[in-house]
Amino acid sequence: MNLDGLTLSVLVRELAAHIVNSQIQRLLQIDKTTLLFRLNTHNGNRNLIITVGAKPSIYMANHLTDIPKEPTSLCMFLRKHIEGARLTSIEQVNGDRIIHITADKLALDGTLVATHIYVELMGKYSNCIFVQDGVVLESLIHVSPVMNRERTVSPKQPYELPPNAERTSIFDFSEKEIKGMLHSFPDDTVGKTIRKLFNGFGPVLLREVCYRAKINEKDIWENLSEDSIDQLATALYSLRCELATANVLYECTLTSGKKIASPIPLSYLTADESASQTVHDSLSYAIETDITVSGSIHTAGHDLERLLTQAIKKEELRHSKIEAEVSDTSKADTYKAYGDLLMINAYQDSHYAASITVDNVLIDPVVPITIPLTPELSIVENAQSYYKLYTKLKNRTKSGRYQLEQSRIRIDYLQSILYSLELATTSNEVQAIRTECESAGLIKKSKKPLPYKPAKDNFIRIHLDGGELIIGRNNQQNDYLTHRWAKPFDTWFHTLHTQGSHVILKCDREPTEELLELAARYAAYFSKARESSKVPVDYTLVKYIKKPPASPPGFVIYTHQKTLYVDPLIPQEDVIQQ
Numbered sequence: 001m002n003l004d005g006l007t008l009s010v011l012v013r014e015l016a017a018h019i020v021n022s023q024i025q026r027l028l029q030i031d032k033t034t035l036l037f038r039l040n041t042h043n044g045n046r047n048l049i050i051t052v053g054a055k056p057s058i059y060m061a062n063h064l065t066d067i068p069k070e071p072t073s074l075c076m077f078l079r080k081h082i083e084g085a086r087l088t089s090i091e092q093v094n095g096d097r098i099i100h101i102t103a104d105k106l107a108l109d110g111t112l113v114a115t116h117i118y119v120e121l122m123g124k125y126s127n128c129i130f131v132q133d134g135v136v137l138e139s140l141i142h143v144s145p146v147m148n149r150e151r152t153v154s155p156k157q158p159y160e161l162p163p164n165a166e167r168t169s170i171f172d173f174s175e176k177e178i179k180g181m182l183h184s185f186p187d188d189t190v191g192k193t194i195r196k197l198f199n200g201f202g203p204v205l206l207r208e209v210c211y212r213a214k215i216n217e218k219d220i221w222e223n224l225s226e227d228s229i230d231q232l233a234t235a236l237y238s239l240r241c242e243l244a245t246a247n248v249l250y251e252c253t254l255t256s257g258k259k260i261a262s263p264i265p266l267s268y269l270t271a272d273e274s275a276s277q278t279v280h281d282s283l284s285y286a287i288e289t290d291i292t293v294s295g296s297i298h299t300a301g302h303d304l305e306r307l308l309t310q311a312i313k314k315e316e317l318r319h320s321k322i323e324a325e326v327s328d329t330s331k332a333d334t335y336k337a338y339g340d341l342l343m344i345n346a347y348q349d350s351h352y353a354a355s356i357t358v359d360n361v362l363i364d365p366v367v368p369i370t371i372p373l374t375p376e377l378s379i380v381e382n383a384q385s386y387y388k389l390y391t392k393l394k395n396r397t398k399s400g401r402y403q404l405e406q407s408r409i410r411i412d413y414l415q416s417i418l419y420s421l422e423l424a425t426t427s428n429e430v431q432a433i434r435t436e437c438e439s440a441g442l443i444k445k446s447k448k449p450l451p452y453k454p455a456k457d458n459f460i461r462i463h464l465d466g467g468e469l470i471i472g473r474n475n476q477q478n479d480y481l482t483h484r485w486a487k488p489f490d491t492w493f494h495t496l497h498t499q500g501s502h503v504i505l506k507c508d509r510e511p512t513e514e515l516l517e518l519a520a521r522y523a524a525y526f527s528k529a530r531e532s533s534k535v536p537v538d539y540t541l542v543k544y545i546k547k548p549p550a551s552p553p554g555f556v557i558y559t560h561q562k563t564l565y566v567d568p569l570i571p572q573e574d575v576i577q578q
Contacts, residue, residue, distance in 0.1 A: 005200020095169025500527025
């Protein structure tokens with residue numbers, strides 16, 4: 001959700017009602033571009049998120065998961081300056097996409113130290129900058145002169161507002177003053193004139209105000225009549241008054257599928273353009289929902305996902321190289337043929353010759369073939385040399401097939417961990433997967449002990465008519481579920497050639513065909529193939545499941561299986577127990 005300056009003014013007013021006079025209890029850094037402020041407000045504890053990454057935003061967070069356990073060096077530094085501080089104000093700077101937050105903290109000597117937090121929500125140039133006495137204390141993103149010749153952002157440098165931020169806010173002027181400015185400063189098109197005079201106009205509200213004034217934003221300013229300019233001034237002031245009292249967000253979905261958001265109703269949208277409209281009572285909640293759905297904030301789970309994706313790509317590249325070597329057996333066969341033909345023609349005198357041409361009697365019809373030679377070696381010695389090359393390549397091929405199988409197992413294992421992340425809903429579950437990654441050597445082991453004891457049996461359970469399904473959340477749980485928890489005559493399910501959870505069907509009597517099919521459909525859903533149809537699902541008794549020695553967690557081999565082709569079934573809330 002892209003916020004223009006005018007929409008941001010409504011958000012700032014909403015945030016001010018929650019955070020002004022609150023105290024910063026804790027500062028956390030979720031990822032490289034996201035900070036979390038735990039606040040003690042007059043309505044209890046609240047969470048303020050500032051992110052300047054893929055979707056720059058500021059909002060109050062209601063749902064938090066995967067908060068990092070270990071603070072970064074930046075986080076530790078900022079804690080010294082602002083933890084315990086009181087947020088005394090939050091305001092928009094000149095109607096632009098810049099928010100200024102003031103945090104006052106009592107120093108040890110009794111003086112009051114003010115830290116100014118500038119949240120600049122300007123697309124790829126977004127940043128969060130901490131300033132004391134006009135000097136940059138720290139920032140989420142350091143901007144060097146090489147990155148931006150007009151403005152640098154780094155510690156101990158004077159803080160300067162971004163270029164063009166000195167333009168005025170429409171909220172500072174009356175209708176008469178707006179009219180006077182329009183008459184005094186004409187420039188280029190209508191749209192460019194409005195944007196040069198006032199900060200905060202995005203394409204949506206710019207189009208809306210021009211529609212109300214019955215003019216087009218692309219009209220040349222010099223061609224406007226006095227009445228048109230007066231109408232535009234009236235429309236601008238009317239927009240200003242509506243925004244001053246706006247407290248909701250209108251989200252419109254166009255027939256094209258595009259979504260647009262506005263703090264006021266849009267009169268320019270026709271019935272043909274707008275497919276549907278949703279009204280959000282809170283701008284902050286709407287922003288949080290949008291960011292959560294898009295996954296733009298990289299929590300611990302997202303970091304693991306990125307790491308696993310990179311590891312899979314690396315292993316797939318290695319797999320391709322080994323596969324190419326194994327499949328290239330032509331050279332080995334050629335070297336053996338060279339050796340055989342040289343031994344057949346060992347009687348010929350070709351000492352110090354660079355090559356020899358003989359009849360290839362190994363194929364039909366017989367054709368001449370030229371064989372390269374090492375000049376200082378005899379024909380027999382050259383033949384022996386080719387036999388050695390042949391043997392070397394054959395051994396390499398044999399070793400390559402083993403490496404190829406091990407590489408395939410590793411790819412499947414990494415993909416199974418990646419799938420486990422899709423099932424993880426809590427920070428503890430993500431931490432369990434992180435621990436598995438540490439054991440697999442994917443990431444460096446943490447020296448700090450786990451803040452909790454990993455649960456082995458908090459499986460997903462689905463109650464069925466005639467039985468119960470037990471589903472593993474990750475590889476460790478899959479191992480424990482199949483090899484320790486399940487009984488020999490329980491039925492085991494797993495998707496064929498697709499990463500998924502181990503699924504155990506427990507029932508008091510032999511399951512019916514209908515129950516087996518239902519269990520298979522749930523097993524298909526708890527797999528990477530949940531969006532597919534006619535998914536092959538193998539099932540067999542637990543007693544036929546074996547785990548090879550030294551195999552990775554979750555890896556098994558099985559026999560006596562049968563296969564069902566089913567469509568995945570989404571479990572209903574009334575049958576599932578987390």
